[in-house]
Amino acid sequence: MSLKLCEVTKPGFFTTVQDLGRFGFQRYGVPVSGAMDTYALTAANLLVGNKPNDACLEITLIGPELLFLSEAQIALTGAAFFPTVNREMIACWQTLQIHKGEALSVGSPQNGCRAYLAVRGGINVPVVLGSRSTYVRGDFGGFQGRQLRTGDVLETHESTAPLTSGFSMPTEAVPEYTGELLVEVVLGPQTDCFTDRGLETFLSRARYEVTTDSDRMGYRLEGAEVERKGSMDIVSDAIPVGAIQVPRNGKPIILMRDAQTTGGYPKIAVITTPNVSRLGQAKPRDRIRFSKVSPSKAREGLLEYLKALSLLKGRLVASRL
Amino acid sequence: MYQRAKYLPVGDNALLVEFGSTINLNINRRVHALDHVISKAKLKGVKECVPTYRSLLIYYDPSETSYEPLIFQTKDLEAKLDESSVFAHERVLEVPVVYGNEYGTDLGSVARYHGLQEDEVIRLHSGRDYTVYMIGFVAGFPYLGEVAEEIATPRLKTPRLRVPAGSVGVAEKQTGIYPCESPGGWQVIGRTPLKLFDIEKRPPTLVLPGDTVRFRPVGKEEFENLSRDE
Numbered sequence: 001m002s003l004k005l006c007e008v009t010k011p012g013f014f015t016t017v018q019d020l021g022r023f024g025f026q027r028y029g030v031p032v033s034g035a036m037d038t039y040a041l042t043a044a045n046l047l048v049g050n051k052p053n054d055a056c057l058e059i060t061l062i063g064p065e066l067l068f069l070s071e072a073q074i075a076l077t078g079a080a081f082f083p084t085v086n087r088e089m090i091a092c093w094q095t096l097q098i099h100k101g102e103a104l105s106v107g108s109p110q111n112g113c114r115a116y117l118a119v120r121g122g123i124n125v126p127v128v129l130g131s132r133s134t135y136v137r138g139d140f141g142g143f144q145g146r147q148l149r150t151g152d153v154l155e156t157h158e159s160t161a162p163l164t165s166g167f168s169m170p171t172e173a174v175p176e177y178t179g180e181l182l183v184e185v186v187l188g189p190q191t192d193c194f195t196d197r198g199l200e201t202f203l204s205r206a207r208y209e210v211t212t213d214s215d216r217m218g219y220r221l222e223g224a225e226v227e228r229k230g231s232m233d234i235v236s237d238a239i240p241v242g243a244i245q246v247p248r249n250g251k252p253i254i255l256m257r258d259a260q261t262t263g264g265y266p267k268i269a270v271i272t273t274p275n276v277s278r279l280g281q282a283k284p285r286d287r288i289r290f291s292k293v294s295p296s297k298a299r300e301g302l303l304e305y306l307k308a309l310s311l312l313k314g315r316l317v318a319s320r321l
Numbered sequence: 322m323y324q325r326a327k328y329l330p331v332g333d334n335a336l337l338v339e340f341g342s343t344i345n346l347n348i349n350r351r352v353h354a355l356d357h358v359i360s361k362a363k364l365k366g367v368k369e370c371v372p373t374y375r376s377l378l379i380y381y382d383p384s385e386t387s388y389e390p391l392i393f394q395t396k397d398l399e400a401k402l403d404e405s406s407v408f409a410h411e412r413v414l415e416v417p418v419v420y421g422n423e424y425g426t427d428l429g430s431v432a433r434y435h436g437l438q439e440d441e442v443i444r445l446h447s448g449r450d451y452t453v454y455m456i457g458f459v460a461g462f463p464y465l466g467e468v469a470e471e472i473a474t475p476r477l478k479t480p481r482l483r484v485p486a487g488s489v490g491v492a493e494k495q496t497g498i499y500p501c502e503s504p505g506g507w508q509v510i511g512r513t514p515l516k517l518f519d520i521e522k523r524p525p526t527l528v529l530p531g532d533t534v535r536f537r538p539v540g541k542e543e544f545e546n547l548s549r550d551e
Contacts, residue, residue, distance in 0.1 A: 026371045027356075028518075028526045029460045029500075128520050138460050138501065140520050189329045189337050235344055236457060236464070238371040238378035240332055262373055262457030270332035295388070298333035302383050 002124050003158040004069045008148050012064035012106065014215075017123050017142035020053045022131035026261045032241055033133040033141065033257050036216060036280030037114055039175065039309070040078035044118035046313050047075035047095050049163050054122030055132035057148075059115040061283065063106020064148060072098045072156070073120035073163055073321070079112025079177050079281055093174050095166030097321045112177030113283035121160030135258060137217070167316035175278070179286045183279060184293045184301070185244065185269035190234060193266035194246070198227035202268055203292055208252065212284045216258040219282065225250030226268060236264040242271035242279075244290075254279065272298045274305040322348050326399060328392050334383055336391055338399070339376040344466060344494070348375050349454050350404040353530050357407045358398045364391070372530060373455045374464070413533045416498070418447070418489050418511040419544040425511035431474050431491065445469045446510065447536040451496060453528050461500035461518025461526045465534055468496050480506030487512045489536070500526075511536075514548040 008015075018041065021034025035041035035058055042052045057064070063081050076083055076092045083090050083106045090096055090104075092115075098104065106115060125132050125143050134142025143152060191199065201224045208223035226246050239245070243255045245265035254271065255263075256279075271279060272293065282288065293301070327339040338355060341348035356372040359379065366386025371378040381391055420443045421428040432439045451465035458464075467473075473494045481504060484490070488499040490507025499505060500517035517527045528534060539547070 024369050025460075025525065026369060027456065028524060029456045029458060029462050030525070031460075129525065135460075137503065186330060186332050189331050189339070235342060235374050236455075237337075237339075237373045237376045238457075240335055240378065240380075242332060260458050261371065262455065272333045295330035295333070299383055299388060302333040306384055 001158040002155040005072060005119060005123070005154045005156040006066040006068045006104075008064055008150055008152040008154070009067050009103070010065040011148045011150055011152070012059055013062035014060040015064045015148040016058050016134040016136065017055050017125050018058040018133045019055045019131055021257065022129055022133055022135070022141065025129050026238070029261050030129060030138070031135060031258050031261055033131065033135045033216075035116065036257055037078055037116070038277045038280070039274075040114070041116045041118075042309055043093070043169060043173070043312065044075045044077040044116040045122075046316060047077070047093070047167050047169065048073050048118045048120040050118060050120065050122050052309070054118065055125060055142075056119075056123065057117040059106055059117060061113060062108055063115060065103060065105045066154075068098050068100055068102050068104065069153070070100050071162070073166070074098055074104075075118050076106070076115055077118075077169070078115040079109035081109050081115045082107035091168075094168035094319055095163065095321060097166075109177075111179065112281040114281060119156050120162060121157040124155045124157050137258060163321065166319045166321040168319040170315055170317055173312065173315055177281045181279065181282060181286060181288045183275045183288055183290055184272045184298065185275075185290050186272065186295050186298045187269045187292055188267070190266035191268060193228055193234065194268055195227045195229055198250075199268070202226045202252070203290055206289070208288045210282050210284050210286045210288065214282075214284055216256055218256050218259050219254040219279075221252045221254065221288065223251070226252060228266065233264045234266050236262045239263050239267070240270055242273070242276040243267045244269050244271065256280070273302050322351070326351075328396070330388060331378060334380055336379045336381070336388065336395065337376055338379065338395060341375045344374050344454065346452060347404075349452075349530075350407065351402060352377050354402050354404045354407045355395070355399055358402065359395065362394075362398060364394055366391070373457060407531060411533070412529070412531075413450075413535060414528055415535050415537050416489075416513050416515055417539040417543065417547055418513050418536045419539055419541055420446075420511040424544070425489070425509055427477070427508040428510040431472060431508050431510055434474055435471055437471065442472050442510065443538055445472045446491070446496070447538050451534045453530050453532045453534060455530055456526055456528075459499070459501060459503050462497055463517070463526070463528050463534070465496045467494040470494075474508050476506040477508065480504055484509060485512065487514060487517075489513060512544070514544055514551050516551050
């Protein structure tokens with residue numbers, strides 16, 4: 001059974017329903033989608049006692065305004081958006097009780113790009129191809145396959161009992177978001193398409209700026225051109241999330257969660273999983289530098305990251321609601 | 322085809338097995354054969370495989386398996402690979418297409434590029450069977466090959482922002498069908514009313530790698546009738 005949760009009174013810049021992603025369908029051309037910052041979405045869910053993969057709102061740069069139609073327990077994580085309830089500032093990274101008739105205004109961030117709003121019980125939208133994530137270009141998933149608009153009414157699962165006490169995230173587990181990112185990459189699979197000078201430019205000298213031509217599909221970067229060997233592209237192969245492709249103009253493009261599943265530009269490197277999540281907070285004009293890690297070091301890093309995520313629930317601090 | 326397949330790490334959670342660097346049916350068959358046996362073998366920790374023209378990307382869960390054992394298991398399966406078994410299903414799909422005019426806005430320029438009449442382009446495009454090499458780019462887009470040399474045409478210099486759903490395009494020796502409206506740079510020569518992607522179906526795509534696709538020229542009237550049925 002479903003319960004009316006809130007009405008969208010202002011949709012914000014780009015607000016969609018996301019979970020941790022849609023897996024198993026890349027072979028059919030379906031991108032993984034899901035939260036750009038998986039860490040923040042997972043944390044938001046844990047703070048309201050949800051499963052890590054429950055559906056949340058992903059909020060981008062300008063937050064929505066929501067009028068609550070029932071009692072709710074929520075948590076906001078990710079970039080600090082200066083949210084208010086009935087015009088009073090509220091805290092992020094902790095469980096909050098919202099009363100029927102209250103208005104939440106999510107605000108805008110000083111640093112970072114995306115906030116995540118979890119509600120106890122999760123946002124109830126149909127599961128499409130195994131996920132509740134919105135894939136806007138495909139018109140499916142999430143809330144009617146699109147970003148939220150004024151007048152939309154979101155629902156939650158009625159059967160979930162409210163929490164009797166809340167949680168907050170210890171400060172050490174709250175990431176700091178800055179406009180300068182050092183991002184770890186594993187080189188390949190097409191390093192042989194680049195000259196030594198091109199690789200050096202990419203790794204050591206250059207600082208790239210995220211352009212306004214950036215969204216859930218990918219980030220176009222501005223900065224030193226990465227020199228390629230010849231102008232030939234490759235015969236299309238698979239594109240993982242976090243791949244960095246370099247078209248003929250030498251300007252790298254980072255492929256994010258809604259990217260096409262295959263492509264014909266050579267890929268100089270792939271960003272490690274924990275770093276893709278951090279990069280989900282990059283916004284236009286932020287600066288990125290790339291540093292190389294060995295594949296085995298990257299794999300160790302991923303295992304540590306997954307372990308930290310699995311222990312995150314145990315690190316929550318009890319708080320009053 | 323490479324003498325030996327290349328095994329390459331991709332990021333921190335995937336293994337790429339690359340059989341070659343060109344569009345070639347023998348290479349592609351090996352890709353799909355390996356995909357098939359990996360899925361049958363139910364290797365522990367393998368989450369998802371993405372077969373393309375010339376390689377297979379294998380995603381795994383690092384908490385269930387790790388890179389070296391996965392290479393070992395995959396090489397073992399590759400050594401015993403039998404390509405003849407995978408495309409044994411012989412599915413043939415006939416795709417009705419209305420060519421030219423507002424349905425295929427680039428038919429005229431493709432014809433001019435090769436010094437052909439539009440009719441000849443249609444005859445050449447619909448006159449042979451195509452193999453589905455892979456699905457990619459957007460949900461349900463089949464990459465088909467190969468078109469006759471006489472109509473192989475480079476992509477548009479400037480990609481279009483909107484290509485209508487059902488558009489049939491040509492890019493070099495490839496041909497393909499846009500399942501939904503999307504940006505695109507292929508030369509659009511016609512349109513089909515068939516629905517190539519459906520989230521309610523399993524698999525969600527109308528065609529699968531290894532299938533044969535045959536284009537059948539139809540008139541506007543039949544196109545409109547078929548569109549209503551879809």
